[in-house]
Amino acid sequence: MRFLAAFSDRYLPLVTGADRRGRHRPAPRPASLPLVVASREDAADGVVALRLTAPDGAPLPRWQPGAHLGLVLPSGRTRQYSLCGDPGDRYGYRIAVRRTGGPGGGSDEVHDALPAGTRVRVKGPRNAFPFAAEPSVLFVAGGIGITPVLPMAREAARRGLDWHLVHTGRSRASMPFADELRRLAGADGRVEILPDDEHGIPDGGALLRRAAGRAVYCCGPGPMLDAVRAAFGESGAGSLHTERFTAAPVRDGRPFEVALRRGGEVLAVPADRSVLDVLLERDPATPYSCRQGFCGVCTVRVTAGQVEHRDGRLTEHERAQGRMRVCVSRAPEGARLELDL
Known part of the structure; x- marks a missing residue:
């Protein structure tokens, strides 16, 4: 009987997606979702609103107020945009983007390179700003x-x-x-x-x-x-x-250094700047998105040195593996981190 129970625990989920009590597990969400820009409109001066739908018209994953999407742009960059439509609308996601013209170019790319009919991919929805509906x-x-x-x-x-x-x-x-x-x-x-x-x-x-x-x-x-x-x-x-929606100022920062293991460079990180700021100055193509420590796009592996984790998102296992979110996390004053870059 113990053998049969162990067999059912392992075999039934593989062939049916359910456990031995018949309870179906939710299907894993794909890493990204293919969508199409169904329409776009000018929501205000310098602001464009996009409606994103599934290419086949299928319903989209549910979301709650405060949620955001990671929009993968044609350049390959990912930028985070809050959902501003109606959560009850299962067939379309709406985002609105103000053109900023700043470094990184995400907002300019949304305005200039995403006409109606463009195929895109999104990550999420995820929610780092949930609404508790207090009275x-x-x-x-x-x-x-x-x-x-x-x-x-x-x-x-x-x-x-x-x-x-x-x-x-x-x-x-x-x-x-x-x-x-x-x-x-x-x-x-x-x-x-x-x-x-x-x-x-x-x-x-x-x-x-x-x-x-x-x-x-x-x-x-x-x-x-x-x-x-x-x-x-x-x-x-x-x-x-x-x-x-902009990077938070560095608080209680201390200067330290990062060494790029593969590149052989040593870069100084001032007290009032992030590792990401320094990496972007060296290479503007350095991947990033939210600049707040939650999306994970900027995560790198640290091969030597002590990290002051400030993201609140990485698990203890991920930290033990040397993962670091360079947009917010730092090192002790005067220390050096070696990054796998």
Whole structure:
């Protein structure tokens, strides 16, 4: 009987996908998903919104507000973009991308190289900014930071939560989805659109003036997030959840060195810069995506040296294997890491 039980434990899952009690295991998700740009539209000045669908029209994997996709661009680079459509739409993913013209070129490539009909691949959806749907919520978004917040506001309206949303930006013309926000069920009086050229740049206290007793969800540029964090203690808010779409500043950094095992070079890493910054300066084609330690694109193997892991994502086994996410993790002051590069 022990032999039969062991046989069923091993053989049945192989041939049926179920265990000996008949329970089916979920099929593993592929590493990437082929999609097509079904349509694109101008969502605001300098912002393009893409709808991505399966080539055969099949339903797509489910997602929850706050989730993002890793979009594999024609150049081979991967960039992370928040899903800003309706989670109830199983047949299309929507993303919106502002052209920045900055180093890395991801946003320019989305604008210039992805016309309707283009085949692409995506990774995910994944969620590093989940919405817990607390009874009373304040959403704060800066510019293109509205993309993960919009589905949260839609979910809050659907659930009948006590919610309020503040959206700031340079000008009305530059702020996407304002009309869509106003059309949400019960949105009257709940949505504030505050263009800087009309109201000035709000400080953290102004952004959180409705935060007392609420959970706060905030996404936007670094200075706005810093202002919100600074004002959080006196706001009376119950909790703060944030996501930034630019690299976080290095905190408590110390200078150290990295040696490239295959290249033979030794590079200095200043206290206020990341290993990724230094590697990009040497080779602009160095792979990266989120710059926040969660996507894993920039992971390298460390062959010598002690790593200060700051990602919170690698498992202990992966760390023991010498894996390091160079966008956030560092080394002790004056130390040297040898990278398998």
